[in-house]
Amino acid sequence: MVRFDRYMLSQLMWLFGFFALVLVAVFWINRAVRLFDRLIGDGQTALVFLEFSALGLPRLIATVLPIATFAAAIYVTNRLNNESELTVMMSTGSSPWRMARPVAVFGLISALMMSLLLHLLVPIATEQLDEREVEISQNITSRLLTEGEFLSPAPGVTFYSRTVGQDGVLHDVFLSDRRGTEERMIYTAAEAYLVRNGEGTSLIMVDGLAQRLTNDSLSLSTAKFRDFSFDITTLIRTDPQISTRIVHMTSDQLLTDWAGIAERLNTSEGAVAEELHGRFARAAFCLVTALIGFATLLVGGYSRFGVRREIVIAFLVLIALDGMRGSLSGPVLANAGLWPIMYTPAVLGGVIVCGLLWRASGGRVFRRRLRGAT
Known part of the structure; x- marks a missing residue:
């Protein structure tokens, strides 16, 4: 048995x-x-x-x-x-x-x-x-490397890039920053790069246009730039603990x-x-x-x-x-x-x-x- x-x-x-x-x-x-x-x-x-x-x-x-x-x-x-x-x-x-x-x-x-x-x-x-x-x-850096989609990495921020090259270059970039209560900013650029600077991360935009809309007077001002640095470190939560x-x-x-x-x-x-x-x-x-x-x-x-x-x-x-x-x-x-x-x-x-x-x-x-x- x-x-x-x-x-x-x-x-x-x-x-x-x-x-x-x-x-x-x-x-x-x-x-x-x-x-x-x-x-x-x-x-x-x-x-x-x-x-x-x-x-x-x-x-x-x-x-x-x-x-x-x-x-x-x-x-x-x-x-x-x-x-x-x-x-x-x-x-x-x-x-x-x-x-x-x-x-x-x-x-x-x-x-x-x-x-x-x-x-x-x-x-x-x-x-x-x-x-x-x-x-x-x-990890907002990896999220921004998504082509052809409007992304919201943080409340009041919208990001878009038409294509992402094999070398990591973002082409035809759109960035809208609506976090301010007094003004709104829109940045457009032909190219952009994500660059780490110590513990921070910056979005370097090349050959673009910055548009600022003042909420009180509804006045719009524009400025062209050859290169512009946008600090995205503030979009990243600093407390990783759950x-x-x-x-x-x-x-x-x-x-x-x-x-x-x-x-x-x-x-x-x-x-x-x-x-x-x-x-x-x-x-x-x-x-x-x-x-x-x-x-x-x-x-x-x-x-x-x-x-x-x-x-x-x-x-x-x-x-x-x-x-x-x-x-x-x-x-x-x-x-x-x-x-x-x-x-x-x-x-x-x-x-x-x-x-x-x-x-x-x-x-x-x-x-x-x-x-x-x-």
């Missing part, structure tokens, strides 16, 4: 890796298209795109992990059932409870992977991703002093409790996901018409259990002492699994099929 456990567990892990890889690839491609268009369109490099993609992978993997767990349990159980391996094991005296052991081990492995992601990797990656997004949003959020904190930081954390982050104790125990509950749900897939197909037994009905039932059960999380978060957010209800989907799923295994071990349908098989 130990050999059968190792055999079934190896099949579950192999299929789990396959489904996880496929699902991550599908979801990543769908997300990467939008991310690539946004970053490259803002003048960022391919390395920045790869960095953002890597930082988003932990959250993406955490999303597809329960789906891959359920798919692996369904596929392996169905294959063993079609090849009569489960029937043979039952005929030798192995109960459904005993045959569920490798599936439970597989579910625990999946839960440990989910725990590592939710408690450590996802918070760290999310914090780094938010910091990089702030840094990118402050405020810490609950999702940035690892679970060991959330285990104690909920009141202190809530006060420091300007939130409620219920939000801290909901975030912390939501992570534990999602990890525990991975174990339930694997066992529901196995137990549902085991109760259905063998059928020449396939197991589509059982798969649909198992999927709907998981959808219903997972959908409960949204309705349970509200009470916990209002009262941190209600955090045990966050585990309701996992506990209820465990009860359903026990009921299915009990029926498979002693139900009349299963015994009748065994007698027919002998």
